[in-house]
Amino acid sequence: MISRRRFLRDMLGVVVGAGLVGLPVWEWMAERQPVARFTRPMMGTDVEIILVGLDRDAATAAAEQAFATMEKVANRLTIFDSGSELSVLTATAGAGPVRIARDVEAVLTQAVTMQIRTEGAFTPAIGPLSNLWSPSRSQVPQPDVIEQAIDAVNRADVKLPTSGWAELTAPTGLDLGGIAKGYAVDRGVRTLRTMGVRNGMVNAGGDLRLLGSREGQPWRIGIPDPVRPERIARVLYLRDAAVATSGDYERFFVVNGVRYHHIVDPRTGYPATGTRSFTVVLPDGMSADAAATAGFVLGPRVGSEFITRIGGAALAVDSSGEWIRTNGLADRSA
Numbered sequence: 001m002i003s004r005r006r007f008l009r010d011m012l013g014v015v016v017g018a019g020l021v022g023l024p025v026w027e028w029m030a031e032r033q034p035v036a037r038f039t040r041p042m043m044g045t046d047v048e049i050i051l052v053g054l055d056r057d058a059a060t061a062a063a064e065q066a067f068a069t070m071e072k073v074a075n076r077l078t079i080f081d082s083g084s085e086l087s088v089l090t091a092t093a094g095a096g097p098v099r100i101a102r103d104v105e106a107v108l109t110q111a112v113t114m115q116i117r118t119e120g121a122f123t124p125a126i127g128p129l130s131n132l133w134s135p136s137r138s139q140v141p142q143p144d145v146i147e148q149a150i151d152a153v154n155r156a157d158v159k160l161p162t163s164g165w166a167e168l169t170a171p172t173g174l175d176l177g178g179i180a181k182g183y184a185v186d187r188g189v190r191t192l193r194t195m196g197v198r199n200g201m202v203n204a205g206g207d208l209r210l211l212g213s214r215e216g217q218p219w220r221i222g223i224p225d226p227v228r229p230e231r232i233a234r235v236l237y238l239r240d241a242a243v244a245t246s247g248d249y250e251r252f253f254v255v256n257g258v259r260y261h262h263i264v265d266p267r268t269g270y271p272a273t274g275t276r277s278f279t280v281v282l283p284d285g286m287s288a289d290a291a292a293t294a295g296f297v298l299g300p301r302v303g304s305e306f307i308t309r310i311g312g313a314a315l316a317v318d319s320s321g322e323w324i325r326t327n328g329l330a331d332r333s334a
Contacts, residue, residue, distance in 0.1 A: 033215070038063040043074045043181050045205030051192070052199040052212075062195035066188040066202065073103050073187050077180040079127070079173070086174055090127075093156065093168040100166045107176055107183050107286065108166055112158050114179070114290045118306065120267050122294040125156040127173020129264045133271060138253040140260060146269040153266055181207045182244060182289025189285075208243045209285050226276035226317050234315060234323065238281060244288040245279040246296040265297045272297040274319050281329065282312040300324045 036059035038049045049066060051059045076085045085104045092098050100108070111124035128149035132141045141149075156172035168174065181204045188202050189209045199212035201219065210219045218237035225233035226247055236243065248271075252261040265272040278296040282288040291312060295303030300316035304326050307314040313329040 034059070036060070036063070038067070040067050042067070042071060043078075043184060043204055045181075047188075047205075048201075048203045049188070049192075050201050051197055052214075054197065058196065062192050062197050065195055066191045069191045070184045070188040070204070073184040074180070076101055076103050077107060077176055077184075079175060079177075086176065089166055089168055090172070090174045093171045097159075097161055097165040097167040099164055102164075103183070103187070105160065105164065105166065107179055108158055109160060110183075110286055110290060111176060111179050112160070114294055117310070118294045118298060121265065121297040122178065122290055123153060123266045124158055124174055124176055124179075125153050125168075125172045126178070126264065126266055127175040128152045129266060129269055130175050130177070130262070131173060132269075133260065133262055133264050135251045135253045135262055138255070140255050150266070150269045178293035179286055179290040181205060182242065182285035182287070185209050185242075185285040206245060207285050207289050210238055210241050210243070213239045223277070223279055223315060227321060236279075236281065236315070236329070240283075241281050242283060242285040242288040243279065243281050244285065244292040245277060246275075246292040247277040248275065248296075263293065263296050272299075274299045275303070275316060276319060276321070277317040278303060279315040280307055280312055281314070282307075282310075288312070 033053050034055060036051045036054065036056060039046050047070060049063045051062060054062065078084045079086060081087060085100055089098055089100065108124060114122045115124065132146065132149055152172045155170040157169045159167040159169060161167060185202050185204050185207050186209065189211060192200065192211065197211060201211060202209045213219065218239050221236040221238060221243055222232040223234040223236065223245065225231045226249055229249055246263055248261040248263065252259050261271050263272050264270065275296045278292055278300065280288045280292040280295060282291060291307055291310065295307055295314055295316065298306055300318040301324060304314040304316055304324055308326050314326045315329060316324045318324065
């Protein structure tokens with residue numbers, strides 16, 4: 001099983017923490033200008049920051065500020081802390097609006113928008129279903145249990161009546177795992193830019209933001225073959241962009257020879273079918289993160305059309321292994 005952290009890779013070496021052939025990108029570039037790399041465990045993965053063109057002291061200060069910003073966001077949006085703002089909102093379902101911070105409001109607003117635009121292919125109330133299909137359970141839920149979970153998802157609406165307030169209309173489990181890391185990366189990038197960073201990258205387990213360029217050239221991002229994840233199949237050439245990928249081989253379990261992955265279609269209650277991998281390129285990480293999940297659920301062709309409508313680019317693999325690419329995406333076979 002391959003982790004999402006290994007899903008996107010730089011063809012020169014390491015973008016997201018897993019080595020390939022050749023020199024790591026920071027060593028290769030350090031021959032020409034200063035490169036600093038920082039890693040910290042956060043949000044269930046290793047968050048990596050690579051900064052180019054700053055002296056060590058300036059880079060360290062910028063990275064520390066970015067990590068602090070991201071940690072603050074993660075603490076507000078986690079579902080694993082009963083005292084987090086997201087957990088409090090879930091616990092008070094049906095009791096009326098509760099006050100929320102700007103970070104929580106921003107993510108919920110985007111999540112609800114994505115839910116509407118995808119007609120339910122993405123939802124922040126996916127918790128009951130994602131819990132049922134967690135690979136850690138390693139069992140296929142009974143149909144009646146799935147129906148109950150679908151009902152819980154469908155009955156719950158997230159309402160944002162006024163700035164700084166949110167309401168969950170019925171008991172369910174909010175789960176922002178398909179969007180929160182992208183937002184945390186965006187906030188980290190915003191902090192880096194205020195600290196004078198022009199070129200670099202931030203990665204949180206496959207939610208990747210690229211700042212500027214690689215010595216005037218586009219960053220090169222490798223996309224693995226979903227059938228053989230250890231093999232790079234396509235290369236994207238990008239500047240100042242966010243990249244996110246959802247794949248059916250990231251987290252899964254096998255029962256009676258059938259593989260069940262963790263990306264659930266809220267409309268059916270079962271893991272989405274028809275897609276092996278779905279990569280999205282958009283200007284910001286929050287949108288890319290959510291759109292990659294939604295695109296995977298919608299399917300390679302419908303999902304790609306949706307990504308085009310919202311101003312992004314997509315590279316998808318269907319269940320037969322065919323690659324589908326939107327216009328305007330610069331990619332090459334590896």
